[in-house]
Amino acid sequence: MIQVCLFRDGTLFTGGEELLGEDGRKWVDVLQPDEATMARLAERFGLHKLAVEDCLHLDQRPKLEEYPNHVFVVLQGFTAGKNVCDLTMHEHHFFLAKEWIISVHELPFVGLETIIQRVRQDPAATLGRGTDFMLYLMADALVDAQFPILDSFSDELEDLEVSIFEKAEKSHLQRIFEMKRMLVQLRRVLSPQRDVVGLLARRGIPHVDERSTLYFRDVYDHLVRLYEQIDSGRDILGNVMDGYLSMVANKTNDITKQLTIFATIFLPLSFIVGFFGQNFDALSGTGYYIAMWVMIIALPISLFFWFKHKQWL
DSSP: OEEEEEEETTEEEEESGGGTTSSSEEEEEEESOOHHHHHHHHHHHTOOHHHHHHHTSOOOOOEEEEOSSOEEEEEEEEEEOSSTTOEEEEEEEEEEOSSEEEEEESSOOHHHHHHHHHHHHOSTTTGGGOHHHHHHHHHHHHHHTHHHHHHHHHHHHHHHHHHHHHOOOHHHHHHHHHHHHHHHHHHHHHHHHHHHHHHHTSTTOTTOOHHHHHHHHHHHHHHHHHHHHHHHHHHHHHHHHHHHHHHHHHHHHHHHHHHHHHHHHHHHHHHHHHHHTSOOGGGOSHHHHHHHHHHHHHHHHHHHHHHHHTTOO
């Protein structure tokens, strides 16, 4: 599906492919691209076939590539469902030229819908400022969408830490590894993306005006903050893992101590019963019977108070 925003003589026109041949500054948004659609756009705007091929094959690495008449940029972001670790990756491809910008993506993205509404409300302050400013708006929307995800991650991590110290369970260990995988996935995307935005924040990139580099610096700063949050989350998650292992080890030690105490109590009792249970005439009689029961009762009580004195119970 193709959606076109055309800005000409201070007026905004919106529509579909019929606006591609019109003069003016254009933003072409392509949702769920196919080969036929990309072939028409490549012919109309002179897109390089390697960049077009990347648009049709997802899971590209964030990158910036310069071609004769345009710049090709790949940026990525995530959205999360009810489970913060259940991430959906949004991969966006951008073709940037002086008078047009083409955004290509497979999945709908709430941030782009917000930008479209903003363009319709004030086209002169958005598309009228240049195609590079539109690239900034979309890059900023992708990056800013990661902050709520990491905030939810931090909240759940705190709750997980409290739950572990209250009572460590096997499900906590599984959750820790899920959260570790999530951080690795975020880091794998945001690390090269920081380099890409860093290039856009420098002077000398074709079709990126010097005024727009200031805005890309802001996006770069947001990526640095996200990266720092990820590193902080990894450190805290490591501490939570250590806490889980410590709680499990303490629980194992408590169980071992209890079993040892039971064994210590029953071992002499077994000896007493076995000794007085021998079939000898010398051990028969009421006196030996009473002595046996006195020892059976007195020994556990004595051991109990001795353990309490040693603070083993």
